[in-house]
Amino acid sequence: MNDKPQLKVSRRDAVKILAAAVGATALSNLPGKWTKPSLNVGILPAHALTSGHTLTVGADQIDNFCLSTALVSTVTISPADPGILMKYTIIPDPSITISSPPSLTGTALTNSSGVASLTFTAATSAAHAVTVGVEWEFANASDGTGNGTQLFTNLGC
Amino acid sequence: LSDLQTTLLPKPIEGFQVETLDGEVVLLHPTRNIIVHSNSTATLIWKLCNGQNTVEDIVRILGAAYPDARAQIKKDVPETIRKLMEQGVLDGN
Numbered sequence: 001m002n003d004k005p006q007l008k009v010s011r012r013d014a015v016k017i018l019a020a021a022v023g024a025t026a027l028s029n030l031p032g033k034w035t036k037p038s039l040n041v042g043i044l045p046a047h048a049l050t051s052g053h054t055l056t057v058g059a060d061q062i063d064n065f066c067l068s069t070a071l072v073s074t075v076t077i078s079p080a081d082p083g084i085l086m087k088y089t090i091i092p093d094p095s096i097t098i099s100s101p102p103s104l105t106g107t108a109l110t111n112s113s114g115v116a117s118l119t120f121t122a123a124t125s126a127a128h129a130v131t132v133g134v135e136w137e138f139a140n141a142s143d144g145t146g147n148g149t150q151l152f153t154n155l156g157c
Numbered sequence: 158l159s160d161l162q163t164t165l166l167p168k169p170i171e172g173f174q175v176e177t178l179d180g181e182v183v184l185l186h187p188t189r190n191i192i193v194h195s196n197s198t199a200t201l202i203w204k205l206c207n208g209q210n211t212v213e214d215i216v217r218i219l220g221a222a223y224p225d226a227r228a229q230i231k232k233d234v235p236e237t238i239r240k241l242m243e244q245g246v247l248d249g250n
Contacts, residue, residue, distance in 0.1 A: 014221035021204040030201070034219070034226035037199035037237040041244050044190045052187050 053077045053084065053144025057136050060150060066157035068099060068123040073134035073150045080114025085139035088118050091149070093130040097123050107139050122152065129155050163216075167238050167247040168208030184246060193246055202237045206247050212238055 009017070018030060058074040065071065075086055090104040098104060100121045108116040116136075124130050130153070137147035173184045182200040184193040195203055205215045216234045220227040241247040 009217050009221040011221050011224065014218045017205075017218050018201065018222055021201070021207070030222075031197040034223040034230060034233075035196065035198050036229075037202055037233050038196045039199050039237065039240050039244070040194040042192045042194075044185070044192050 053079065053081065053138065054146050055086070055136060055138070055144065055148060057134070057148035057150040061152050063152050063154060065096075065122045065124060065152070065154050068097075068121055070119055070121050071132075071152050072117055072119050073136075073152070074115055074117045075136035075148070075150075077110055077114040077116075077144060080110075080112070082110055082112045082114070084110040084114075084116070084143050086110060086116040087137050087139040089135045090118075090120055090132065091135060092122065092132040093124070093126070095124050095126040095130050096132050096154075098132070099123065122154075124154055125157050126154070127156050129153055163211060163213035163235075165212050165238070165249045166208055166210070167206040167212065167242065167249045169203070169206060170245055170248050173246065186245075189245070191244065193241075193244060198233070199237050202234055203241060203246070206238065206241070 054077065056076050056078065058076075061071075063069065063071060073088065075088075077084055077086070085107050086109070087107050088105065090098055092098055092104075098120055101118075106118070108118055110116045118134060120134070122132050132152050133149045134152070135147060135149040138144045172189070173186050176183045176185065177200075179197075181197055182195050182203065184195070184203075185191075201219065202215060205218060210218070212235055215238075216231050219230045219234060223230060238247060238249070242249050
């Protein structure tokens, strides 16, 4: 119950209120005439649900990989769940050689802390700063949303 | 409309993900496994249920926007809100 005074609404006011409710950009989607409202309610099968996971990649790093060096990239999902398949893509500067893994893309599973990791080996002889990025995303969109890139920078050899 | 229905201040229950397409809305509650599809007019009613409009306000706003359908709107709005409350999409307290 409430004591609100009754609104007197003109058609112009009503359209303004509807515009505020649905968003001005959606105003063109207002139905031209009133039709019977309908609701269809269903229960989703478990496999159709998104888990609502989000991801956070590890902090960017400054490393020295003038000599071939193993680097570790991590991603953490929230809420933490094990066994979530994460896809990585290694994106190196052209002057960087990635000697392992053999492919620049692949997958890794999260552990019980929700962390997946990739160990890769990088080397460069560039005298200037160069960067390799590791982009992470969910291999299966139903597991969660978002992506992120962790950067590894060599300041020069 | 009963007195109770007209003075309710329905508001959305949190936790629903909202997808809008061509004025229609799909509400998805990931943990309750529930999915609700509403057509454009049911969507209008749902969007006006913001915790500030009473049921009567909503009837009046939509009745002014669609004057030819006032009588139908007077029946449709409380019925739709009641269904949304029964499905746990709206809170009427």
